[in-house]
Amino acid sequence: MASCGALVGTLTTGCWAEPSAMPAVRDFLIAWEVGNYPAAAKRTVGADRKEVSDALGQVRAQLDAASLRLALGVPGQDTDVKAIDKKGDEADARFSVKVDLGENGQPWTYTGLLHLRRQGGRWKVVWDPSIINPKLKPGQRLAVLTEVPKRAPIRDNQGRSVLREVWAYNVGVYPGRLADQQRTLDGLARQTKIDGGRRLDSERLLGRVRSAPPQQFLPLLTLQVPDHNALIQRLRQIDGLHFEPVKVPIDPMYAPELIGSLGPATADTLQQVGAPYQPGDTIGVSGVQLLQQRRLAGTPTVRVVAQDPTGKNTEELRSWPGQPPQDVRMTLEPTMQRRADNALAGLPVTGSLVALRPSTGEVLAVSNHLTSGRNLAFEGRYPPGMTFGIVSAEALFSEAGMNQSTETTCPGTVTVGGLTFTNKARPDGGFGTHFAYSCRTTLAQLGGRLSAQTLMAEASRLGLGKDWGLSVPAFTGSVPAPANDGEKAATMIGEGKVQVSPLAMALVAAAAQNGTWKAPYILKDISKADQVPPTNLQRESISSLKKLLSRSIRTGLATPARVSGDVVGVAALPAVTEGGQKREISWFVGSRGDLAFAVALEGHVSAAKVAATFLRGVPSGSRGTP
Structure with missing residues (x-):
């Protein structure tokens, strides 16, 4: 006879190995699974029906279970094994349990056992707490313990943590002491607005509280002081919340827009990081802290336990070991980073500076000023203006046979x-001279010597619009194909539809200095930059580019950045129209020794002067070391 150990999910009888006891088993398991606990209790003897109904009803809450599935028999057993063993008026029925623990992790499966007794010609389930789980004893309840390992640090290229310890409060509850769990958690959700107005989900928090050991402190969120003092004061008015002061390393010492922050897990962030993190867990909510959440935090060890009311006597029923945290090593050099921050400090306008090492592609400094938390050094989208002339000049040198001495005009x-x-007219002369004076009309005319495809290919060779394999968000640039000669001329001078980020232009400067474009990287052992092949420039064009940029810094907008003879670069002041209003973007893009960098400022402020401030703090020929 075929086995009758199929998943309980219908009231149809099917084939039954033991027809007399089977309906009682079937009806009990179906009622339990669908949540009709009083109906399940009616099928039992040996205890008060309300007691049985309450015990069955608490299983989902005590486990914060997303689902509970019951099946007659033991999955995988030989089909000849009976699901029910009958001896006179007594019988035993084996059944399987599958509990989806949801955000707590993997499903929990085990085999349960029902003892039945025939009374008055009818089979009844003899109630015992072990029906819920074979190891559960009278007076015990189920609970879920989540053991969170200590978060690993983010380190700079010297191996030092980039996070400073600050005082904070772990805000949480003692589940068994809450007079009204729903009211406390609703109050917490109302007062806590996370990530632009998103609140904690009180229903999901409620599930977590119900499944936690009643007598243990359950932290629900961590709030840094003094940043969240106002919120902390509001939360102190909510009955049932407790505050435990802690000192935690969560405050970035620099580059906060890149490194990111920690905060309570909301529904949105949980979708990104996945199980087994739970609502209210302190996780990365932005930057590297979010992108590398699983590496930095590891994953918690989750244990299902049976406990008595005191919580002291605990027996483990099942556990899922977590993964240990791992450090994240960045390429940021702290001294270089401080110099970049100092260069932007005090400016009245939004600005960004990014510095990197041309020989390797390592990003050494990422500085943002008045950017409202945005990492514009990597993700800003600006017209590059005449700094894009590096790309155009490289195309003219390598594809059009020009050099810096080629005669050109600057009307x-x-x-x-x-x-x-338009621009200020200059006498006829060499291309290098007109480039140094930022002659837009010169480059606009020279677009006729290049095809649109050639110009686009050169932009791509210098990394613009390519996938860099970078492990953090970055705008690699956009250079749309010109539809006509006018658009091509605008592209030649970095206007029209051309957009770049400071990082993209720093890489262009690095290629001009090093002769090879290399993909950037900022996270060691995580980046895919080594999978992006480098691009070598032609030897003749490298020499011409260096001479061009050396001459450029001796004339015009770039002059203030010439703090030593080995600095090369170009400055620009293109305008962008937003909302009907024009806004100028001040650029400096250049290099010195094995250091390339780009400065972009949103306003009529000299980026070259900011570059000079940065360079004065950096030793000549620096490789990014103190």
Whole structure:
């Protein structure tokens, strides 16, 4: 006869190994699974029906279970093994249990046992707490323990943590002491707005509280002081919340827009990091802290236990070991980072500076000023203006046979493809001279020597618009194909639809200095930059580019950045129109020794002067060491 150990999910009888006892087993398991606990209790003897109904009803809450599935028999057993063994008026029925612990992790499966007795010609389930789990004893309840390991640090390229310890409060509850769990958690959810107005989910928190050991402190969120003092004061008005002061390493010493922050897990962040993190857990909510959450935090060890009311006598029923945390090593060099921050400090405008090592692609400093938490050094989208001339010049040198001495003109006005370009007129002379004076009309005219495909290919060779394999968000640039000669002329001077980030232009400067474009990386042992092949520039164009940038810094907008003879670079002041209003972007893009960097400021402020401040703090020929 075929086995009748199929998943309980229907009231149909099917084939039954023991017809007399089977309906009682079937009806009890179905009622329990679908949540009709009084109906299940009616099928039992040996205890008060309300006691049985309450005990069955508490299982899901005590486990914070997403689902509970019951099946007659033992999955995987030989089909000849009977699901029910009958001896006279006594019988035993084996059944399988599968509990989906949801955010607590993997499903919990085990085999349960029902003892039945025939009374008055009817089979009844003899109630015992062991029906819920074979190891559960009278007076005990189930609970879920989550043991969170200490979070690993984020380290700089010297191996030192980039996080400082600050005072904070672990805000939580003692579940067994709450007079009204729902009211306390609703109050917490109302007062706590996370990540732009998103609140903690009180229902999901309630499930977590109900499944926790009643007598143990359960932290629900960590709030840093004094940043969250106002919220802490509001939360102190809610009955049932407790506050435990702790000192935790969570405050970035620099580059906070990149490193990110920690905060309570909301529904949105839980979708990104996944199980087994739970609502209210302190997790990374931005930057590297979020992107590397699982590496930095590891995963908790989750244990299902049976406890008596005091919580002291605890027996483990099942556990799922977590993964240990791992450090994240960054390429940031602390001394270089401080110099970058100092260069931007005190400016009245939004600005960003990024510095890297051309020989390797390591990012040494990422500084953002007045950016409202945005990492514009990596993700800003700006027209590069004449700093894009590095790309255009490289194309002219390598594809059009030009060099810095090629005779060119710099008229005050020129019209190309219906677009008019203007600047201060200069006498006819070499291309290097006109480039140094930021002659827009010169480059606009020279676009006629290049095809649109050639210009696009050169931009791609210098990394613009490519996938860098970077392990953090970054805008790699956008150089749309010009539709006509006018758009091509605008592209030549970094205007029109061309957009770049400071990091993208720092990489262009690095390629001009090193002769090879290399993908950037900022997280050691995590980046995929080594999978992005480098691009070598032609030897002749490398020499011409270096001479071009050396001459450029001796003239015009770039001059203030010339703090020593080995500095090369170019400055620009393009305008961007937003909301009908024009806004200038001040650029400096350059290099010195094995150091390339880019400065972008949102306003009519000299980026070259900021570059000079940065460079004065960096030893000549620096490789990014103190």
